[in-house]
Amino acid sequence: MRKVFIDCGTNLGIVLSRFIHELPDHDFYAFEPNKDLLPAIHREVERAAHSPRVEVSHGAVWTHDGVIDLFLGHHESSTVMPGKRVPPVYDQQIDYDSPIPVPAIDFSAWLRQTVAPDDHVVVKMDIEGAEYPVLTKLIADGTIGLISVLHVEWHYDRFPAMTRADHDHLVTAVSAIVDVRDWD
Numbered sequence: 001m002r003k004v005f006i007d008c009g010t011n012l013g014i015v016l017s018r019f020i021h022e023l024p025d026h027d028f029y030a031f032e033p034n035k036d037l038l039p040a041i042h043r044e045v046e047r048a049a050h051s052p053r054v055e056v057s058h059g060a061v062w063t064h065d066g067v068i069d070l071f072l073g074h075h076e077s078s079t080v081m082p083g084k085r086v087p088p089v090y091d092q093q094i095d096y097d098s099p100i101p102v103p104a105i106d107f108s109a110w111l112r113q114t115v116a117p118d119d120h121v122v123v124k125m126d127i128e129g130a131e132y133p134v135l136t137k138l139i140a141d142g143t144i145g146l147i148s149v150l151h152v153e154w155h156y157d158r159f160p161a162m163t164r165a166d167h168d169h170l171v172t173a174v175s176a177i178v179d180v181r182d183w184d
Contacts, residue, residue: 002027002119008061008107008134009126011075012037013044019124020048026122027053029114033060033070033102034078059103061127063137069099080104081129085158107134108143115146126153126183132162135174144177153183 003026007016010032020028032041035058045054060068060080072078073094077086080102086093115121125131131152138144152174156167174180 002116004029004115004119004121006121006123007031008123009128010037010041010056011126013041015124015126016041016054017044017048019122020045020054023122028055030054030056031059031061031105032056033058033068033080034072034075035102037075057105059105060130061107061125061134062104062130063106063108063133064104065106065109066104067101068104070102071096071099077128079128079130081159083159083161084129084155085160108137108141111138111143111146117146119146120148121146122149122151123147124151124183129155129159129162131155132167132170135170139170139173139177144174147178149179149181150174151181151183 005019005023005026005028007030010016010030016028016030030041032038038056038058041056060070062068068080070078070080071094073086074092077094079094082096084094131154154167156162156164
């Protein structure tokens, strides 16, 4: 049995670095669609006290392989999801007029190819609203069962089209299969 940590929405790599220190016996995978943040992620990985297996990928965790538009805002609010409202704490709004095409990774297919059913898989998912279509697909094709623990930041309150009932339904469905822990 392998122990795996997957960081979806790695941002600056600070959380990845923390988990590298906390889970030294894990293999690490990191996904970040904003290419400008990759140098910071690599610096954080290099600062790790030991040398675990760490694979950093430039790409957005998504429902299919290909290319998707990334809408830039403050590095903590950029998203592939149109219509996201930005909390007032950020001084930079999302630029929906100038999307940047980025690689999209079919997270279900990637999971199926990368981990085995008996592996212990911890996922941190902070993907700015894309958690809803991604997790819906994982449930639909059964790959959600490959995840042991899911740390997820939910963004339903930032999308006017997302109802609390739709959010609650997905949380209930995911929680029935996986140990879900809110991430904030």
